[in-house]
Amino acid sequence: MKLAESLVIKAFRQPKIVKDFDLSDWNTFLRQARQSKTLSRIAYLIKGSPWTAELPCKALDHLSAARAEADKHQRMICWEARNIAKTLATVDTPVILLKGAAYVIAGLPSGWGRKVNDIDIMVLKSKIDEVENTLLGNGWEPMKHDAYDQKYFRTWMHELPPLKHAIRKTVIDVHHTILPESGRLHPDPEKLFAAARPIKGSNFYMLSPEDMVLHSAANLFQQGDLIGGLRDLKDIDDLLRYFSETEAGFWQRLVPRARMLDLARPLFYALHFSILFFQTAIPIEVQNASRDDGPARFLLIIMDFLVFKTLIPQVESGASLVSKTASMLLYIRSHWLRMPPYLLAKHLGYKAFLSVFSKEKERNQI
Amino acid sequence: MKIKDLPASKIAATLPQHGLLLRSGPFALRMGSSLPELVEPIRLLYADYDLVEEEEIIDFDIRIAPSPRIWPFSKPKADFVIDGQKKFEPFDRSLALPMLEWGINWCSFTRPNHLFLLHSAVVERNGSAFILPGPPGSGKSTLCAAMVLRGWRLLSDELAMMCLGTTDLLPNPRPIGLKEESIGVIRHFDSNAVLGPICPGTKKGTVAHLRPPAQSIDRASQKASPRWIIFPAFKAGATPTLRSVSKGMTFLDLAEDSFNFSLLGAEAFETLGALIDQCDCYELEYGHLDDALRILAKFDESSPKPTGQGLVDHETC
Numbered sequence: 001m002k003l004a005e006s007l008v009i010k011a012f013r014q015p016k017i018v019k020d021f022d023l024s025d026w027n028t029f030l031r032q033a034r035q036s037k038t039l040s041r042i043a044y045l046i047k048g049s050p051w052t053a054e055l056p057c058k059a060l061d062h063l064s065a066a067r068a069e070a071d072k073h074q075r076m077i078c079w080e081a082r083n084i085a086k087t088l089a090t091v092d093t094p095v096i097l098l099k100g101a102a103y104v105i106a107g108l109p110s111g112w113g114r115k116v117n118d119i120d121i122m123v124l125k126s127k128i129d130e131v132e133n134t135l136l137g138n139g140w141e142p143m144k145h146d147a148y149d150q151k152y153f154r155t156w157m158h159e160l161p162p163l164k165h166a167i168r169k170t171v172i173d174v175h176h177t178i179l180p181e182s183g184r185l186h187p188d189p190e191k192l193f194a195a196a197r198p199i200k201g202s203n204f205y206m207l208s209p210e211d212m213v214l215h216s217a218a219n220l221f222q223q224g225d226l227i228g229g230l231r232d233l234k235d236i237d238d239l240l241r242y243f244s245e246t247e248a249g250f251w252q253r254l255v256p257r258a259r260m261l262d263l264a265r266p267l268f269y270a271l272h273f274s275i276l277f278f279q280t281a282i283p284i285e286v287q288n289a290s291r292d293d294g295p296a297r298f299l300l301i302i303m304d305f306l307v308f309k310t311l312i313p314q315v316e317s318g319a320s321l322v323s324k325t326a327s328m329l330l331y332i333r334s335h336w337l338r339m340p341p342y343l344l345a346k347h348l349g350y351k352a353f354l355s356v357f358s359k360e361k362e363r364n365q366i
Numbered sequence: 367m368k369i370k371d372l373p374a375s376k377i378a379a380t381l382p383q384h385g386l387l388l389r390s391g392p393f394a395l396r397m398g399s400s401l402p403e404l405v406e407p408i409r410l411l412y413a414d415y416d417l418v419e420e421e422e423i424i425d426f427d428i429r430i431a432p433s434p435r436i437w438p439f440s441k442p443k444a445d446f447v448i449d450g451q452k453k454f455e456p457f458d459r460s461l462a463l464p465m466l467e468w469g470i471n472w473c474s475f476t477r478p479n480h481l482f483l484l485h486s487a488v489v490e491r492n493g494s495a496f497i498l499p500g501p502p503g504s505g506k507s508t509l510c511a512a513m514v515l516r517g518w519r520l521l522s523d524e525l526a527m528m529c530l531g532t533t534d535l536l537p538n539p540r541p542i543g544l545k546e547e548s549i550g551v552i553r554h555f556d557s558n559a560v561l562g563p564i565c566p567g568t569k570k571g572t573v574a575h576l577r578p579p580a581q582s583i584d585r586a587s588q589k590a591s592p593r594w595i596i597f598p599a600f601k602a603g604a605t606p607t608l609r610s611v612s613k614g615m616t617f618l619d620l621a622e623d624s625f626n627f628s629l630l631g632a633e634a635f636e637t638l639g640a641l642i643d644q645c646d647c648y649e650l651e652y653g654h655l656d657d658a659l660r661i662l663a664k665f666d667e668s669s670p671k672p673t674g675q676g677l678v679d680h681e682t683c
Contacts, residue, residue, distance in 0.1 A: 023421040030423070031449050058423040065479035072629040314450070 003277065006312050008032045008042070012234060012278055015045040019054055026059050032313035036230040037115065039063075040070035044113025070113045077104045077116050080170045084119065085203045087138045093127040094205050096196050098175065098215060102206040103235070106199045110238035114231070118162065118171040121204075125176035125189065132160055132174060139166050148350060156182035156343070178215050179223055183338045187218070187261040209243040209250055210257040217270030218263050222337055226330045230277075230311045236270045237278040244281075251282075255289040264293035272300075273307060306330050370413035378405045385429060387418040391538025391586050392527075393478070394418045395470065398429035399462070401444060407463050407562045407575075411541045414580040426473040430462055448473065464568050467543060467575060474525055474538060475625045481536065482528045482637045483625040488521035488535050489513045491666050494593035495535050497526050497645065499620055502570070505600030505652075508548040511576050512655045513662065515556040520582040521590060525625075530633045533641045534589040539582040541575035549574045555655055592641055594665055595620070597649040598658070606657035609649045616647040 003009055007029040010017050021029060033039035043063040046052060052060065081101060088095055096102075098120035103111030123131045136142075140163040144150060153161040159175040177189040195208035207215055213236060220232045243250045258267035268290045274280040275287075294300060309326035335344055369377070369386065380386055385398025386408070397408070426448070433443040433456040443456035446469050457465050475483065486499035487510035496513075500506035507523050514520040521537035528535060541562065544552055549572065552559050560577040595616055620638060621627045627634045652658040 023423055026423050031427070034449055035451060056423060058425070061478070061480045062423070062425075065477065068479045068626075068630055072631070075631065 003308065003312060006032065008036055008038055008230070008313050009277060011042050012038070012045070015042065016049070016051065018042075018046060018059075019051050021059075023056065026056065030059075030062055036311075036313040037228050038231050038234065040066040040113040040115055041231065041234060042113075043067045044070070047113075067113060070115050073115045073117075074104050074111070076170065077101050077119065080119055080165075080168065080172075081105050081202065081204065083168075084121065084172065087134060088123075088131060089203070091123075091127055091130050091134055093123045093131065094193060094196065095203070096122040096193070096205045096207060097199065098122055098178070098207070099219070099235075102199070102204075102212070105202055105204060106206050108239070109242050110235045114235075118173055120159075120173045120175060122175040122178070122189070122192070124193065128160065128174065128176050132163075135163055135172065135174070139168075140164065140172065141166050143171070152347070156180055179218055180338050182340065182343055183223065185218070185222060185262045185266075185337075187214070187263055191261060209239070209247045210254050211261070213239050213243070213254065213270065214258055214261055214263045214267055217258075217266040221266040221269040222263075223334060226307065226310045226334075227327060229307075230313065233270075233273055233277055233311060237274045237280045240271075240274060240280050240282065251286050255286060255293075258290075258293070264290070265295070268294040269303070273311075276304075277311070306333075367417050367419065368413065369409065369415050369417065372417075374405065374409060377409055378402065381405060381408070385427075386412075387422075387424070388412065389416045389418050389586070390470075390540065391522075392536050393425040393474065393538065394422050396424050396427040397466070397470075398427075398447075399466070400429075400431050401459065401462050404430065404462055404466065408466075410560065411562045411575055411577050413577065414583045416583075426470065426477065428466070428469050428473065430466055430469075432459065458567070461565060461568055463563065463575075464543070464565050464573050467541060470540065471524055474540075478527070479626050479629055480530070482530055482627075482630060482634050484526040484528075484620055484638075485524065485623045485625060486526045486620070487523045488526045488537070488590070488592075489518040490521060490535075490590040491518045493591060494666065495521065495590040496662065496665075497535075497592055497595045497641075498598055499526075499595065499623060500598050501623070503600075505548075505598045507542055507544060508551060508600070509598045509655065509658055511542045511544060511548075511552050511559075512555055512659060514542070514576075514579060514582065515552070515559055516659055519585060519590070520578050526592075528637055528641065530630065530637055533592055533637065533644055535592055536589055537582070537586045539578040539586055541578060543573055543575055545573050546571045551655070552576060592645050595642070595645045595647045596662070597647075599649055599651045600653070601651055602653055604651050604653040606650070606652045606654075606661055608661055609651070611647040611649050613642050613647060616645075617642050 007025060011029065030039065033042055043066045046063065047067065081097070097105055100111065100114055100116030101119045103114060104116060142161055143164045144161040150161055153159065158177045158180050159173050162171050162173050164171050178187055178192065179185055192207060192211055195211055196205040197208060199206050206212065216232065216236050216239060220226065220229055220236070255267065258264045271282055271287060271290050272294065275282060295303065306326045306329055309323040310330055314323060369388070377386065381398055381404070382400040385396045388395045388397060427450070429447040431445050431447055433445045435442070442459040444459045444462050445456050446453045446465065448469070484499065486497050487506050489496050489510060498506050498510055510523045520539040521535055522539060523542040525538060526535055527538065549561065549564065553561065562575040562577070564572060564574045566572040597611065617638060624634065627638070650658060650661065
């Protein structure tokens with residue numbers, strides 16, 4: 001399907017368009033929006049517009065249910081952030097909130113209507129053991145008990161194995177940098193900490209505006225497999241729009257900063273796809289500068305194809321074979337970028353062994 | 367047009383294709399299945415459901431499909447597909463019917479978050495509704511099934527639904543899931559009860575489903591006004607006892623067992639408060655269904671019709 005025909009993309013580009021949806025459009029739209037985890041985000045874009053009264057009753061029900069779910073996430077994040085701040089007050093490290101939690105606590109537009117499942121924080125690597133022990137002593141528990149997973153995270157990843165609070169069941173990911181240590185790109189965490197800014201009204205920090213965009217770009221195009229990536233790409237669009245209005249010199253700093261942090265390629269993809277999907281207004285000089293960091297034209301054609309197939313929500317039930325293959329190729333790409341070949345072979349070999357010989361997965365619930 | 371008006375061959379042909387589009391209380395439900403063994407149970411249990419014949423926003427889209435088999439001789443499995451996406455782990459194909467029912471319930475418990483949802487059975491007579499909450503094993507479904515077989519209207523055996531800010535209960539009558547001994551109890555209680563096939567081996571043991579009465583389905587667009595909250599407590603051999611329960615305890619119990627109390631926050635708090643203000647709250651301990659029904663019937667007779675709306679037609683909130 002073409003990008004401009006996707007109802008979710010249309011609604012993001014111009015929310016008012018939902019007014020013209022007929023019932024069959026609504027069915028397609030609701031399904032696509034759920035699939036791409038963007039329903040609550042769009043529900044927020046529409047909220048309060050005078051024309052919402054003209055929408056079908058049932059569409060309003062679905063939108064208000066989605067908003068209620070996102071509101072719950074936001075309350076949970078606010079409450080959880082307070083608990084984490086209190087718990088980590090004894091550890092001498094700045095605590096940077098990353099991704100969704102940062103958007104919500106800092107009140108950025110990318111947080112509106114966004115569902116946030118885990119809280120991601122970043123602390124100094126020298127303090128990470130102390131942070132982990134403090135969390136473990138205050139109700140958080142490891143989620144991965146497998147010795148291989150524990151070792152894998154600690155040796156190769158940029159974060160600890162996730163921790164879950166025993167009572168509140170909330171999950172926290174504790175990072176010490178923003179990309180896996182085993183990967184190709186190595187942004188210097190010291191530079192990230194040096195540029196971080198306090199979040200008003202809390203004890204937390206957030207990344208600087210440029211770094212926030214770069215982190216989001218790195219997450220989506222360097223380490224992720226792009227599954228559910230439409231929401232993340234929309235985050236990037238939201239951040240770009242917001243910072244271009246509120247931060248003087250944002251555009252001038254963005255590309256040089258990306259090069260300084262070893263994140264020029266992910267930034268190129270982020271800008272490239274944000275323009276294609278959401279028509280983000282990016283100054284032509286910035287686009288030109290970033291293009292130098294892009295891949296060879298042939299590779300970009302392939303990447304365009306794969307990203308379109310994966311990020312544009314499918315209409316028909318079940319993904320087509322082509323989009324499944326595209327997702328798989330992106331999955332392989334994400335692993336390729338994450339670790340050197342010998343490590344990748346070892347890791348996938350172990351996981352394949354597990355999937356065949358480990359105990360049957362959790363029984364279905366009934 | 368109802369499901370029972372469709373010839374079996376038409377149902378068998380539609381299920382694997384577009385699926386049947388049914389009206390289930392306030393929801394439009396698309397039910398699809400490419401398992402031929404589900405055709406007969408669906409024809410039986412859903413006979414009285416109306417088909418949705420005009421274009422409408424579909425609330426839940428559920429399909430059961432056989433899982434691809436990887437190893438020869440492995441047990442046949444099936445998948446749940448909700449809105450075109452696989453959900454949950456594949457399950458044994460022999461459990462397809464209880465899984466279908468469980469899946470539709472799962473959607474009605476987790477999706478309609480524009481409504482306040484309490485985990486409880488709801489039945490009504492003369493315009494006044496009983497809310498029967500209770501943990502599994504308390505006999506909630508069995509008591510609900512028995513009441514429905516004696517002429518109470520079924521609103522739901524699992525779910526009390528309210529629009530936020532009002533206490534009128536929205537019906538969504540569905541097949542009533544019975545477990546283990548309850549199946550025999552209900553068979554014995556009423557030989558005319560229509561039960562679906564008996565499925566052993568689920569997580570909750572053997573289950574079977576009671577077909578909801580046609581009348582309850584026909585009246586599924588009429589809300590009911592809640593009047594009593596009764597916690598059933600089945601205890602073998604017990605003499606029937608009715609105890610008053612404080613409104614405070616009732617509030618805590620219902621909030622705890624609600625599907626979206628914390629999700630909806632303050633609005634749910636207000637709605638639940640209004641609901642409990644409007645109801646008398648009891649615990650009913652009983653050892654025989656007939657004892658319980660005798661006591662509950664007296665409630666109906668002794669109470670004046672509730673003030674206000676009683677039965678109101680509704681479209682959506």
